Amino acid sequence: MFEIFKETDKGRTGQLSLNHGFVTTPVYMPVATRGAIRVAPLNELKQLGYSLILNNTYHLVLRPGLEVLEKIGGTHRFMGWDKNVLTDSGGFQIYSLKHSMKIRNNGLEFRSPIDGTKFFFTPEFVAQAQNIIGSDIAMQLDVCLGYPASESEAKKAMDVTLRWGERFLSVEPLQGQKRFGIVQGGFSKRLRRESAVLTASLPFDGFAIGGLSVGEPEELMYELTYEVLDALPKQAPKYMMGVGDPVQIVELASMGIDMFDCVQPTRHARHGWVYSWQDGPQVIVRGKYKFDFRPLEYQPQYTYGYLHHLFKAGEPLGLFIATVENLSYMADLMRKLRAAIEGGSVDSLKEEIRYQWRKRIIGE
Amino acid sequence: MFEIFKETDKGRTGQLSLNHGFVTTPVYMPVATRGAIRVAPLNELKQLGYSLILNNTYHLVLRPGLEVLEKIGGTHRFMGWDKNVLTDSGGFQIYSLKHSMKIRNNGLEFRSPIDGTKFFFTPEFVAQAQNIIGSDIAMQLDVCLGYPASESEAKKAMDVTLRWGERFLSVEPLQGQKRFGIVQGGFSKRLRRESAVLTASLPFDGFAIGGLSVGEPEELMYELTYEVLDALPKQAPKYMMGVGDPVQIVELASMGIDMFDCVQPTRHARHGWVYSWQDGPQVIVRGKYKFDFRPLEYQPQYTYGYLHHLFKAGEPLGLFIATVENLSYMADLMRKLRAAIEGGSVDSLKEEIRYQWRKRIIGE
Numbered sequence: 001m002f003e004i005f006k007e008t009d010k011g012r013t014g015q016l017s018l019n020h021g022f023v024t025t026p027v028y029m030p031v032a033t034r035g036a037i038r039v040a041p042l043n044e045l046k047q048l049g050y051s052l053i054l055n056n057t058y059h060l061v062l063r064p065g066l067e068v069l070e071k072i073g074g075t076h077r078f079m080g081w082d083k084n085v086l087t088d089s090g091g092f093q094i095y096s097l098k099h100s101m102k103i104r105n106n107g108l109e110f111r112s113p114i115d116g117t118k119f120f121f122t123p124e125f126v127a128q129a130q131n132i133i134g135s136d137i138a139m140q141l142d143v144c145l146g147y148p149a150s151e152s153e154a155k156k157a158m159d160v161t162l163r164w165g166e167r168f169l170s171v172e173p174l175q176g177q178k179r180f181g182i183v184q185g186g187f188s189k190r191l192r193r194e195s196a197v198l199t200a201s202l203p204f205d206g207f208a209i210g211g212l213s214v215g216e217p218e219e220l221m222y223e224l225t226y227e228v229l230d231a232l233p234k235q236a237p238k239y240m241m242g243v244g245d246p247v248q249i250v251e252l253a254s255m256g257i258d259m260f261d262c263v264q265p266t267r268h269a270r271h272g273w274v275y276s277w278q279d280g281p282q283v284i285v286r287g288k289y290k291f292d293f294r295p296l297e298y299q300p301q302y303t304y305g306y307l308h309h310l311f312k313a314g315e316p317l318g319l320f321i322a323t324v325e326n327l328s329y330m331a332d333l334m335r336k337l338r339a340a341i342e343g344g345s346v347d348s349l350k351e352e353i354r355y356q357w358r359k360r361i362i363g364e
Numbered sequence: 365m366f367e368i369f370k371e372t373d374k375g376r377t378g379q380l381s382l383n384h385g386f387v388t389t390p391v392y393m394p395v396a397t398r399g400a401i402r403v404a405p406l407n408e409l410k411q412l413g414y415s416l417i418l419n420n421t422y423h424l425v426l427r428p429g430l431e432v433l434e435k436i437g438g439t440h441r442f443m444g445w446d447k448n449v450l451t452d453s454g455g456f457q458i459y460s461l462k463h464s465m466k467i468r469n470n471g472l473e474f475r476s477p478i479d480g481t482k483f484f485f486t487p488e489f490v491a492q493a494q495n496i497i498g499s500d501i502a503m504q505l506d507v508c509l510g511y512p513a514s515e516s517e518a519k520k521a522m523d524v525t526l527r528w529g530e531r532f533l534s535v536e537p538l539q540g541q542k543r544f545g546i547v548q549g550g551f552s553k554r555l556r557r558e559s560a561v562l563t564a565s566l567p568f569d570g571f572a573i574g575g576l577s578v579g580e581p582e583e584l585m586y587e588l589t590y591e592v593l594d595a596l597p598k599q600a601p602k603y604m605m606g607v608g609d610p611v612q613i614v615e616l617a618s619m620g621i622d623m624f625d626c627v628q629p630t631r632h633a634r635h636g637w638v639y640s641w642q643d644g645p646q647v648i649v650r651g652k653y654k655f656d657f658r659p660l661e662y663q664p665q666y667t668y669g670y671l672h673h674l675f676k677a678g679e680p681l682g683l684f685i686a687t688v689e690n691l692s693y694m695a696d697l698m699r700k701l702r703a704a705i706e707g708g709s710v711d712s713l714k715e716e717i718r719y720q721w722r723k724r725i726i727g728e
Contacts (some may be wrong), residue, residue: 017720018567034673034677034679035670035673035674035677035679036674036677036679036681036682037681038679038681039680039681039684040681041681041684041685043665063673063676063677064654064669064673064676067655068654068669068673071655072657072659072667077667078667078670078673079670080665080667080670122396197502203503247705290428290432291431291435293435293436300443301407301444303430303436303444304444305428305436305442306442306444308428308444309398309399309427309428309432309442310399310400311399312427312428313399313400313427315398315400315402316402316680316683317400317401317402317403317404317405318400318402318678320403320405320684321405325374327524
């Protein structure tokens with residue numbers, strides 16, 4: 001299912017073969033949590049070259065519910081999207097409902113924030129739900145921790161996640177569906193390595209690193225990722241969950257990560273942060289953009305001044321244009337990253353991206 | 365500037381030749397008050413066949429301001445729209461600010477609702493502003509009344525509007541710009557006819573009917589429109605301001621109106637009313653749509669069930685899809701209306717539209 005095109009000491013390029021077509025890696029996956037990208041139609045995404053997006057099992061089970069998805073025949077038909085969909089299990093989302101969630105040996109118990117209905121997610125239920133959703137890549141149910149977490153908490157969460165991984169795999173998958181295990185282990189190198197080794201002993205098609213990028217220092221995230229990658233099988237695709245910062249994407253891809261997802265580019269867009277290759281992220285409501293009639297980099301029919309106006313006037317078209325711009329930037333970033341890996345110029349790309357995203361912001 | 369293709373006793377078809385291309389009539393013009401359609405990118409509108417949209421002078425003067433529009437070279441470059449733009453003067457908007465507005469002989473004085481700045485709109489200023497905006501069709505400044513209004517109020521408003529029309533015309537227009545006078549006269553047949561005759565004596569390129577569709581009975585609107593149309597020159601284009609109801613559009617077009625505008629189709633979309641040829645307007649949040657997997661009429665990649673989900677989940681993509689659907693419906697309605705006029709089947713179209721929009725709603 002995963003062909004590696006080029007393996008270098010600064011990352012690798014490859015291709016996933018999934019039920020709804022090929023996906024070149026390293027890949028950034030836009031997040032359509034509830035079956036929609038905030039705020040862009042999926043045909044725009046297709047035009048930008050995206051062929052793999054995320055849905056969230058937890059959110060889709062709550063609304064519209066599995067009955068709707070079963071009746072229409074899965075999320076692809078529901079959303080009008082004929083490319084691939086990876087579904088996260090929702091472990092992370094349920095975890096963040098802290099007050100109303102209980103971890104039991106069997107699974108996660110929680111109440112719907114929509115209407116208070118009690119739900120109980122077992123590893124088997126999550127696998128069945130992803131079959132109904134029609135996921136091209138299904139993620140196991142896992143137990144997430146925030147930062148910091150004690151070693152004993154981390155050990156417990158890791159052990160439960162591992163058992164849940166086995167139970168998740170006991171359910172027959174959809175024809176052609178790929179299933180990923182999730183490495184946990186908190187912020188201990190030893191536990192991370194142990195979790196990676198044990199998860200790798202299960203017959204998963206790929207492996208994700210969960211429970212990082214949750215507030216720990218950036219350097220610690222890189223160190224723990226190194227431990228995990230070192231212990232996972234080389235041939236398998238590796239997915240770093242929840243990372244969307246361009247600097248971190250380039251850094252982690254150079255270590256061997258193949259897949260990324262994050263709401264950050266679309267959330268930034270809604271808050272008026274517009275990504276730009278030339279100038280880094282731009283806070284479009286600033287007064288300096290009022291008379292800035294340079295065209296947007298990826299939608300040259302619009303200017304920064306126009307986008308400034310739309311945000312100041314509260315016109316929702318601004319959210320749409322900013323979202324398409326940021327997702328265009330991300331698609332372009334991943335193209336440049338793949339070319340840099342193949343061409344041996346990852347270090348200079350790192351420097352360029354770091355300058356865009358760190359020096360400029362600090363300099364302002 | 366206006367060529368009539370076919371003149372019948374049930375309306376007429378024709379073509380406006382404007383600075384940014386041809387516009388076939390009868391035409392419905394989507395409203396981009398502040399330089400954006402709520403909620404759809406203008407390239408979508410172009411694909412739907414729209415070639416004439418509205419901006420509002422009052423709103424653009426307040427924000428982004430004429431300085432911005434002058435610097436970038438007009439609203440077409442500002443919005444990224446290379447088709448035609450008609451600008452309303454803003455008389456209606458200023459009128460609806462009642463508490464902070466004063467009608468003087470010279471013009472309208474009001475305070476910006478954004479920052480309280482005092483503005484004074486004279487007929488000449490409005491003409492100059494529309495030159496800076498780069499309007500393809502510029503509307504004169506007028507005095508609007510609500511319903512009901514006494515005959516003496518109506519007479520006064522009509523006289524001031526007429527004087528302002530002359531002063532508006534005293535400003536040199538942009539090369540190729542067309543300028544429309546506005547017929548007022550409240551709810552009196554006599555005054556409406558008088559206003560039409562006097563406005564028609566000024567060298568306008570076209571004529572609008574203002575101050576109707578403001579709460580008066582539908583039959584009265586038709587009667588007053590008849591008086592006005594009877595008194596205006598046949599050859600000139602006639603524009604009924606603020607009417608977007610499909611039943612009324614078909615009725616008024618059959619009387620000889622050539623142009624319509626209204627925020628209703630896009631506002632309805634934002635409130636989850638989705639237009640449909642098959643079933644009339646549909647209130648998409650209703651439970652019956654949850655399992656309704658019929659495709660949308662104009663965007664068959666989406667179903668009513670999906671749109672229901674997006675509105676229930678508060679996903680902004682729903683606003684976008686509903687807006688494109690309603691504007692598709694309106695474009696289709698106008699195509700069908702032009703074909704019906706040319707083919708002599710206006711009465712059966714009237715019946716069909718009335719069934720869609722009246723009987724069904726009453727029946728629910």
